[in-house]
Amino acid sequence: ASYSLPTGLSPSNIIGLSINSGGNAYTWYNNGTYSIGTPSALGSISSSNSFSLPPGRTVADIVAMAIDRNDSNKVYTWYINDTVSIGTPSDLDFYASPVYFD
Numbered sequence: 001a002s003y004s005l006p007t008g009l010s011p012s013n014i015i016g017l018s019i020n021s022g023g024n025a026y027t028w029y030n031n032g033t034y035s036i037g038t039p040s041a042l043g044s045i046s047s048s049n050s051f052s053l054p055p056g057r058t059v060a061d062i063v064a065m066a067i068d069r070n071d072s073n074k075v076y077t078w079y080i081n082d083t084v085s086i087g088t089p090s091d092l093d094f095y096a097s098p099v100y101f102d
Contacts, residue, residue: 003041032050050090
């Protein structure tokens, strides 16, 4: 199956992608933006939203991202230093700053 990205972006720009319980695909990019769309058209709902990282973190530090299946406004982000933050799609540490996990 094929998919489309927002204008000016390529697959190499993707740093995280998660699909919420409603079927919307949230995709974060290494330029500090995220989009909302369908799995086949990643920016079809909203294509250029900014997001903020926790202090001291960069997009290169992100290992994985996931949306809480019960709450589409909660995003979990894991980092290379064995920490995880809980935030919103636009503010990755809105609910909890990065903490170490086991």
